[in-house]
Amino acid sequence: MNENNSKFILAIALSFIFLIAYSYFFQPKPKPEDQAHQITQSTHSLQGQAPGASHLAPNTLEQNAPQPTQNTPLIAFVRSKGVEIEIDSLGRIAQVYLKDKKFTAHRQEGFLEHVQELLGLAKPKPPLEKLPLLGTDALKPLELRFVDNALNAEAFKTPYSASAKEITLNNAPQSLVLTQELPGLTLTKTLTFYPNLTYDLKIHLEPKRASNTAYVLSNGARPVADADGYAFHGVLLGTQDHKLEKIEDGKAKKTKTFSNTTFIASVDRYYTSLFFANTPLNAIVDTQPSKNPLPFVSLKGDATLHGYIGPKDHHLLAQINPALTEVIEYGIITFFARPVFLLLDFLHNYTHNWGWAIILLTLIVRIVLYPLSYKGMVSMQKIKDLAPAMKELQEKYKSDPQKLQMHMMQLYKKHGANPLGGCLPLLLQIPVFFAIYRVLYNAVELKSAGWMLWIHDLSLMDPYFILPLLMGVSMYAQQALTPNTITDPTQAKIFKMLPLFFTIFLITFPAGLVLYWTINNIFSIVQQWMINQMLDKKKAREIAKHKK
Structure with a gap:
């Protein structure tokens, strides 16, 4: 040589x-509060939308964004041996807790904290009882916003009622019905939860003339259980030709629309909250001052979706739907x-x-x-x-x-x-x-x-x-x-x-x-x-x- x-x-x-070293130690860590569901995109950002999303009025997401509702009352709980899900009065999944020891047994600590524990200068932190996945003041899964501004304002002032205060998952799926009575419109969300952390969602609007009512629904901002800055954080969208659209935190410069997507997922290093369906989805990824992406699907009338919130376990995702394994993303060397x-x-x-x-x-x-x-x-x-x-x-x-x-x-x-x-x-x-x-x-x-x-x-x-x-x-x-x-x-x-x-x-x-x-x-x-x-x-x- x-x-x-x-x-x-x-x-x-x-x-x-x-x-x-730079990527691991010095890349800015995403802050949970950056995921707050305030949207300030300008009016022209929703122009030129994808087919199927044209029923959205310009500036809809900005005008219809609710104020942060961190203390929204909880109306239902879904519990199993490994998970606990909280549903709030706005019909959203407010929080998901993982209780399996795989996720709670050991905590990530900094180098100095660990050395202090080894030297006996600090007490070791006890294991978590349960690991929260979602940010406390972030865009929640199942948040629904109507295109009609007056209707949407009423919706965010009207609480949902739940068919049961608590359901327990063992080996069989369990259903929960959430109902919201609005002036001239009844909105029903039927949620069927499965032990593998997936759920089915059916949205029904009454009366029949409501079939033309347009709205958007979110799979939620990305989980915040792992704040590591080197892994990808943001939104992933699968396409019909098995390609992946990526919008990373801090890089969502403008609102984008996507037609015929197979899934839309919000991800951190280890966890994801996503939607998928039997038919292609029309998605909208909005932005905010921090340039973090905020995901929605565009819908009209009755709708059926499937969702998942949990770890990006390859075997589990492959069992649910093989296409979902694409949310395990390795960067430019993924292939x-x-x-x-x-x-x-x-x-x-x-x-x-x-x-x-x-x-x-x-x-x-x-x-x-x-x-x-x-x-x-x-x-x-x-x-x-x-x-x-x-x-x-x-x-x-x-x-x-x-x-x-x-x-x-x-x-x-x-x-x-x-x-x-x-x-x-x-x-x-x-x-x-x-x-x-x-x-x-x-x-x-x-x-x-x-x-x-x-x-x-x-x-x-x-x-x-x-x-x-x-x-x-x-x-x-x-x-x-x-x-x-x-x-x-x-x-x-x-x-x-x-x-x-x-x-x-x-x-x-x-x-x-x-x-x-x-x-x-x-x-x-x-x-x-x-x-x-x-x-x-x-x-x-x-x-x-x-x-x-």
């Missing part, structure tokens, strides 16, 4: 560190990351432990990439062997860069060395590593998934920092075994500091990610040692042959 290659690889490593997750899930079916599945996945990746690694190491070793001759040429032609470059290329050609041979394999491996990184970072399946004796939750940091320290040591050992010819003292020092940088940056990352990185380094050490042995034996044979 010549000096230019060293600079190139060093730049890649430092850029990778900076990208991950590659999704098969990686399916492989990880396949391995988990045999190991029954996500930690061991991660280790097997890492081993498979190292085996698949072995030909690239071997080719890169051979090329780097050749460049290293040519270092003395390269130094002589640099001294001889230091005042003539063109001749230096010409003789360098001749030297490479003579000995079959490729100056980019060590860089290209590295470049090809980066998408693979980044895909695995995004999969492990976004998989709700890792929550409360233990590994070994001290890791009780692979989605949280290692409580005793064992894995980050092992990662740093293994990275240093790998670096010591890898041939390099960095001659610049400053570059050499920075290169030697990379293990320390990675250890510091990854110390608060989820243990599942650090486990992958550590095991990857260990496998790389073994692989590098094997390649070095093979190259040494090959060199010894060539020397013996030359002596003969």
Whole structure:
């Protein structure tokens, strides 16, 4: 590896560190209050709407936005072993609580808080009794707004009545009927809740002439149970041709309309609140001063929808509707990351432990990439062997860069060395590593998934920092075994500091990610040692042959 290659690889490593560290530590965290359902979009923003949404009057969403109603009375409760749902007097889902220990057993804590607990300077926080998913002053699921301003104003002053104050879910679905009596109009929402956190919604308007009454209905602002700033937060819409429309928090610059969508989902890192239907939906995503998206579907008269509020569990979403698995979003590398997750899930079916599945996945990746690694190491070793001759040429032609470059290329050609041979394999491996990184970072399946004796939750940091320290040591050992010819003292020092940088940056990352990185380094050490042995034996044979 010549000096230019060293600079190139060093730049890649430092850029990778900076990208991950900046995104994880410094990206602004979304605030729950930013999801408040006040809408201030201008009149012209609803012009040019999608087919099927034309019955909406301009400025409807802005004019018909109610004032925040944080203390709206609760009129019904839906309870099961794993969930509790609150319904308020405006016919909305006011809050959803997850009670399963998978989501409440361990809390995400900051680095300083954790150190204080380890040193006995602070008491450990007890587990949550239940995890709230929705913001207290946010756009609620099932909020309905009429296009007619007078009717809408009356609707937000008229409470709903519920057919039961409490229903209990066991193994069978249960129904709840919400009724609102308005002047000349009766609105009925029939909700059927299922144990898997899905629900059916039927909206009925009386009398029959109300069939032309237009309104919008929201699946709610995104959940706020996980405020991590690196994961995608915002609204996702599925299209008929299996494409995904994404509107991220802080980037909703204007109101947009979408026709023929398969689902509309508000998401954070681990959770979602969504609508889907048997027929295509016409959706509207509005904005507010914070530029956070606010989702609605456009309806007229009677309507039937299906909804889901809960974790983005791949198996559960696939059982509900295979298209819903698209709400598990991995960024620009989704097309590659999704098969990686399916492989990880396949391995988990045999190991029954996500930690061991991660280790097997890492081993498979190292085996698949072995030909690239071997080719890169051979090329780097050749460049290293040519270092003395390269130094002589640099001294001889230091005042003539063109001749230096010409003789360098001749030297490479003579000995079959490729100056980019060590860089290209590295470049090809980066998408693979980044895909695995995004999969492990976004998989709700890792929550409360233990590994070994001290890791009780692979989605949280290692409580005793064992894995980050092992990662740093293994990275240093790998670096010591890898041939390099960095001659610049400053570059050499920075290169030697990379293990320390990675250890510091990854110390608060989820243990599942650090486990992958550590095991990857260990496998790389073994692989590098094997390649070095093979190259040494090959060199010894060539020397013996030359002596003969």
